[in-house]
Every structure is written in structure tokens, then in C-alpha cells.
Amino acid sequence: MKHLTDYILHLADNALIMGQRNAEWCGHGPILEQDIALTNISLDLIGQSRYLYQYAAELAGNNATEDSLAYLRTEREFKNCLLTEQPNGDWGQTILKQFLFSTYQLYLFEWLQQYQDERLKAIAAKALKEVTYHVRWSSEWVIRLGDGTEESKQRMLNAIDALWMYTGEMFIPSESEMALQIPLDRIYKQWDAKTKAVLNEATLLIPEKVFMQKGGKSGVHTEYLGYILTEMQYMQRTYPDSEW
Amino acid sequence: MKATEQNTSNNTQPSMGAEEVVWGILRSINDPEIPVISIVDLGIVRAVSVEEHHLVKIIITPTYSGCPAHDVIKMTIQLSLLENNIKNFSIEQRLFPAWTTDWISDSGRQKLKAYGIAPPNHTQAVCTPEIFQKEESVQCPHCNSFHTIMISQFGSTACKALYKCEDCKEPFDYFKCH
Ligand SMILES: [Zn+2]
Numbered sequence: 008m009k010h011l012t013d014y015i016l017h018l019a020d021n022a023l024i025m026g027q028r029n030a031e032w033c034g035h036g037p038i039l040e041q042d043i044a045l046t047n048i049s050l051d052l053i054g055q056s057r058y059l060y061q062y063a064a065e066l067a068g069n070n071a072t073e074d075s076l077a078y079l080r081t082e083r084e085f086k087n088c089l090l091t092e093q094p095n096g097d098w099g100q101t102i103l104k105q106f107l108f109s110t111y112q113l114y115l116f117e118w119l120q121q122y123q124d125e126r127l128k129a130i131a132a133k134a135l136k137e138v139t140y141h142v143r144w145s146s147e148w149v150i151r152l153g154d155g156t157e158e159s160k161q162r163m164l165n166a167i168d169a170l171w172m173y174t175g176e177m178f179i180p181s182e183s184e185m186a187l188q189i190p191l192d193r194i195y196k197q198w199d200a201k202t203k204a205v206l207n208e209a210t211l212l213i214p215e216k217v218f219m220q221k222g223g224k225s226g227v228h229t230e231y232l233g234y235i236l237t238e239m240q241y242m243q244r245t246y247p248d249s250e251w
Numbered sequence: 252m253k254a255t256e257q258n259t260s261n262n263t264q265p266s267m268g269a270e271e272v273v274w275g276i277l278r279s280i281n282d283p284e285i286p287v288i289s290i291v292d293l294g295i296v297r298a299v300s301v302e303e304h305h306l307v308k309i310i311i312t313p314t315y316s317g318c319p320a321h322d323v324i325k326m327t328i329q330l331s332l333l334e335n336n337i338k339n340f341s342i343e344q345r346l347f348p349a350w351t352t353d354w355i356s357d358s359g360r361q362k363l364k365a366y367g368i369a370p371p372n373h374t375q376a377v378c379t380p381e382i383f384q385k386e387e388s389v390q391c392p393h394c395n396s397f398h399t400i401m402i403s404q405f406g407s408t409a410c411k412a413l414y415k416c417e418d419c420k421e422p423f424d425y426f427k428c429h
Contacts, residue, residue: 026317040413044405051409054317058346113380129347134316136349136429140404142380150382205382 010186012066013086015127016076017181017224019059020087023077024232025108026052027239028095037098044144048105051137058130074250078243082226082233086181089223090173092232099152099162104170106145107202111177112138114197118190146205153209163211175219184224269301273309276331283323284408287366290324294354297345307332307340312350314429315409351375352410352429364392369414369425377428378404389425391416401425 029049036042060073067076090108095101116138119131152159178195206213222228243249277299278291290296290311298310309328313321325342332340352371355363360370369392376387386401396418403413404427411424 040403040405043407044403047405047409050317050319051315052317054313054315058316125347129345129349133313133346133349136377137316137409139378139380143378143382143384144404146380146382201380208382 008066010183011124011127012063013181013183014187014189015059015063015066017086017183019056019063019076020085021091021108021112022052022059023056024085024087024235025091025105026050026056027235028091028093029101029105031095032101045101045105048141048144051134051141055130055134055137058133062126062130074243074248078240082228082236084226085228085232085236086224086226087228087232088173088177089220089229090170090177092223092228092235093170093173094231096166096169097162099159100166100169102145102148102152103163103166105141106149106205107170107174109138109141109145110198110201111194113142114194114201115189118194142201146201149205149211150209153206153211160210163209167211167214171214171217172220175217176221176223179219179221179224181224269305269307270299272335273299273301273307273332273337276335276337277309277328280324280327280331283320283327285363285366285368287362288355288359290328292356292359292362294350294352294356294359295324305339307337309340309342310345311342312345314350318409320408350429352426355426363426367392367423368411369423371426371428375428387428389414391419391421392423393421394419399423 026049029045029052032042032045033049034042036045056077057073060076064071064073064076088108090104093100093104095104113135116131116135120128120135122128122131149163153163154160178191178198180189180191184191203213220229274291274296277296278289280290282288282290282293282295293314295311295314296309297312298308300308302308311325311328325344328342329340332338353375355371363370369389372387372389388397389399389401390397391399391414394416396416398417399414400417401412402415402422406413406424410426410429412427413422414425415422
């Protein structure tokens with residue numbers, strides 16, 4: 008049971024942090040339609056995180072609620088991948104981060120919708136429909152920017168430099184992923200093929216021999232997580248027991 | 252928020268046809284973001300049953316995971332039941348099978364169109380991860396032209412895409428297949 012709870016929390020944290028990062032773009036998008044697109048994606052992700060936190064809260068017991076899990080855990084208790092907490096940077100970096108993460112979610116949820124746990128299966132099947140939009144939208148933007156102007160291409164190359172070192176962690180199994188037999192090697196193969204195809208179309212090269220950072224799944228984060236948590240949790244900590 | 256909420260006080264006596272009464276109440280509740288279509292027409296209400304001790308059970312499903320209207324809908328159902336003196340009820344949120352625009356009724360589609368939102372196409376063309384797909388041909392709700400182009404897959408709410416009509420030049424929302 009502990010493994011399932013931990014794993015659900017990991018999925019919830021991924022979705023919440025990614026969603027909250029995207030929300031930072033609200034009102035700042037390059038054009039109105041893309042501002043709306045990113046906030047729509049943000050809302051989908053935060054909605055997914057709520058289903059997951061609600062489930063985790065039931066599993067965890069001890070009066071845990073979706074609010075206490077999202078807003079009262081400390082940095083070391085968060086289990087999200089390092090990729091999700093990275094700063095937005097410019098539009099290119101935000102797009103690339105979304106693409107790398109959504110593609111991972113796509114293949115993971117495809118697999119999870121066949122999983123033996125009914126509740127997780129239902130959440131994955133529902134989320135998958137939304138993630139499909141995210142993958143399509145972000146991959147089209149990766150291509151548009153990579154195969155765009157000299158400047159947009161350079162910015163995508165910078166984004167790859169900034170983010171690639173955080174992609175490996177998604178596929179390194181944690182204790183709970185091992186216990187639940189999540190086939191990360193298989194999901195990696197699908198992710199790798201899709202990522203290569205899109206980056207190739209975008210005339211961007213995948214870097215070789217990058218040292219991969221890890222730690223997020225076990226609560227050891229980059230400096231960026233603490234700041235976003237502070238901002239996100241301030242309301243709950245200032246006005247205890249407020250609800251979604 | 253709990254997935255199931257129970258209100259166990261019991262001083263009402265739903266009579267025969269009690270389920271129909273509840274359906275009637277639910278049909279009078281409109282979606283808060285598209286206030287011309289009821290939550291029944293949208294396919295959000297999945298089941299209604301009246302069980303022992305007149306316990307009214309309602310099963311609802313959200314459209315999109317992050318739809319902010321969903322909590323409002325749930326609260327409105329509770330208030331409407333109470334206003335109709337139904338106090339013994341439970342509202343369960345069910346995620347599976349996932350909501351689809353296939354469940355929007357024909358009258359719901361007509362109401363959307365009359366409101367200026369292109370209803371989902373009958374042949375479900377749901378989004379796939381394939382890039383730069385040919386977009387669905389969507390009929391303009393204002394002038395009925397099929398000469399329209401998609402501006403963005405993401406519109407003013409999660410369930411809509413943004414389109415523009417090349418004939419009457421009006422922008423419009425398309426309730427995208429999902
Ligand atoms: Zn028109």
C-alpha cells in the first residue's frame with residue numbers, strides 16, 4: 008500500500024508542479040491564443056493532480072486531504088521529477104519542457120489505463136484524452152521553432168542544453184515504481200522514438216552523452232522547487248484549512 | 252473534496268416516479284459556462300436512482316479534469332435538490348468511462364448552435380498525437396458555411412476550440428470532439 012500511495016503522490020506532484028509552472032505564463036503569453044492554450048493545459052494538469060491527490064489522501068488516511076497533500080508538504084516530501092520544476096525560461100524552453108513531459112505522460116497513461124488498480128486506471132484513461140492535445144500542441148511548436156528562424160532555432164538549442172539533463176530521471180525507477188512494476192524501459196523506448204521523430208522534423212539534434220541529473224523522485228530537488236512551493240503554499244499556510 | 256457526499260437526514264417521501272422527478276430537477280440545471288445547455292444534455296449526469304429509504308443517488312462525471320465548472324455543478328445539484336425538499340441524497344463522481352462529446356444529446360447540439368457555438372461533429376474525430384493533421388471541417392454556426400479555419404485547439408474553456416469563418420468572417424467557438 009505504501010508503494011501505491013507513494014507512486015500516486017509522485018504522479019500528482021508531477022502534474023501539480025508542471026501545471027503551476029505553466030500558470031506563471033497566464034497573462035504573459037506571446038499572443039492571446041497561445042496564452043490561452045498554455046493556461047488550458049495548466050488547468051488540465053492541475054485537475055489531474057486533484058484526482059490523484061484525492062486518491063492518495065484516501066490511501067494515506069491520517070486525515071490527509073487533497074489540500075494538505077498539495078499545500079502542506081515540504082520540499083523534501085515532494086516526489087516530482089526535476090524536469091517539471093525547472094523554470095519556464097523563454098517560450099522555447101517552456102514548449103520543449105511541455106513536449107518532453109507530455110510525451111512521457113502519453114505513453115505512461117496509455118499503459119496505466121490497462122493497470123490493475125481501478126481508480127488509477129480511470130484517472131489515466133481520462134487524463135490521456137487531455138494529454139493527447141498537449142503532445143500535439145507542443146510537438147507542433149517544437150517543429151515550428153526548431154525549423155523556424157535562426158533565432159528561434161538557437162533558442163531551441165539553448166532549451167535542449169538547459170533541459171536534456173533532466174530527462175533521464177523520468178525513466179530511472181524509484182522504489183515504488185519497481186514494486187508496482189511500471190515498465191519504464193518500455194515507456195522510454197516509445198518516448199525516445201517519438202522525441203527523436205519530432206526533433207528530427209524540427210532539424211534539432213538530440214545531444215549524446217549528457218550526464219543525467221536525478222533525485223526528484225526521492226525528494227532531492229533543484230533549488231527551483233522551494234521557491235515555487237513557497238508561493239503556491241503561502242495561502243494555505245497563512246489561512247489554514249482553506250479548500251480548493 | 253470527497254468523491255462521495257452523503258446527506259443522511261430523512262424527512263422527505265419521494266413518491267412513485269421519484270426518479271423522473273429527480274431527472275426533471277437535473278434537466279433544469281444549466282452548465283454554468285454555457286448557460287443554454289443542461290447538465291443532462293451535456294451528458295454529465297450518468298445515472299439517477301432512488302434506493303431504500305428514499306435515498307436519491309446521482310452519478311456525475313466531469314468533462315475535462317480541470318473543468319472549474321464541475322464543482323459549481325455539484326453544488327448547484329445539491330442546492331436544487333434541497334430546494335425541492337429532497338434531503339436524503341448522495342452525489343458520486345465517476346471518472347470511468349471518461350466523458351465524451353458523443354454523450355451530448357441532439358437537443359443539446361441544437362441549443363449549442365443556436366447559442367453560436369458549433370456543436371461537435373457527429374463523426375467523432377478526436378485528437379490524436381499526430382502532428383499537423385488536417386483539421387475537421389466544421390460548420391459556421393452563424394452562416395452555415397463549411398469554409399472555416401481553426402485558429403487554436405484551445406478556446407475560452409477546455410471543451411472548445413477557436414475557429415474563424417472565411418465567408419461571414421466571424422470568429423466562433425467549436426465544441427471539439429472529445
Ligand atoms: Zn460564417
